[in-house]
Amino acid sequence: MASVLTVLAMLAVLSGGLCEEKAFLQRAGVAFNNRQYRSLLTVNNGEVFGTWTWPEMCPDKFLAVGFSIRVESKQYGGDDTALNGIRLICAKDGNRSFLYSVESHTGYFGYWSQPQYCPSGVLTAFQIRVEPHKGLFGDDTAVNNIKFRCSSNPTLEGPGMDWGEYGHWSQECQDGGICGIETKMEEYQYGLDDSTLNDVRFHCCSRSQQ
Numbered sequence: 651m652a653s654v655l656t657v658l659a660m661l662a663v664l665s666g667g668l669c670e671e672k673a674f675l676q677r678a679g680v681a682f683n684n685r686q687y688r689s690l691l692t693v694n695n696g697e698v699f700g701t702w703t704w705p706e707m708c709p710d711k712f713l714a715v716g717f718s719i720r721v722e723s724k725q726y727g728g729d730d731t732a733l734n735g736i737r738l739i740c741a742k743d744g745n746r747s748f749l750y751s752v753e754s755h756t757g758y759f760g761y762w763s764q765p766q767y768c769p770s771g772v773l774t775a776f777q778i779r780v781e782p783h784k785g786l787f788g789d790d791t792a793v794n795n796i797k798f799r800c801s802s803n804p805t806l807e808g809p810g811m812d813w814g815e816y817g818h819w820s821q822e823c824q825d826g827g828i829c830g831i832e833t834k835m836e837e838y839q840y841g842l843d844d845s846t847l848n849d850v851r852f853h854c855c856s857r858s859q860q
């Protein structure tokens with residue numbers, strides 16, 4: 651009996667590991683944009699360049715459990731843009747083997763980081779690190795990094811850049827979590843100073859909501 655249990659436990663560990671690697675992850679894009687949401691989380695330290703692009707929402711009943719960011723490393727004399735994109739990873743009822751991602755409009759520079767996940771629970775609030783506008787001849791990067799708070803309470807910080815300062819936390823999603831994203835992007839400047847992502851806002855959906 652004991653050995654059977656041991657084998658079962660080993661199988662569970664093995665299959666758990668395999669599922670982790672083979673997790674289904676698909677971009678939702680704009681397919682679920684008509685999802686109802688309860689509130690919009692914003693911060694007041696975003697930068698001024700560019701325009702709000704388009705929202706992307708996790709599928710019905712899915713909430714964000716993790717994220718990844720696209721960051722351009724330091725360009726040493728070249729034009730720095732720092733944070734270019736934020737991708738939310740959404741799960742349904744905490745099932746992390748079946749995931750969707752949403753990201754709104756992202757910039758074209760840098761690489762996507764390894765996803766970071768809440769130990770349990772969902773993303774509920776955020777904070778951004780922003781470099782203030784550097785004036786006419788400066789090299790603007792705008793948003794450099796992001797932190798999220800999980801409903802299970804830890805905070806997660808992206809592997810972004812260090813310019814600028816963190817501002818205040820957004821409000822928290824009540825009774826649920828983050829379920830959508832919209833970015834404010836400066837369009838490509840064709841050889842002039844690019845700052846790419848300037849601000850971001852997130853939608854909150856309730857746990858029970860369709």
Ligand SMILES: *[C@@H]1O[C@H](CO)[C@@H](O)[C@H](O)[C@H]1NC(C)=O
Pocket residue numbers: 745747748
């Ligand atoms: C996770 O979702 C997939 C797809 O719906 C399902 O096949 C799988 O059984 C679920 N896993 C758990 C642990 O609920």
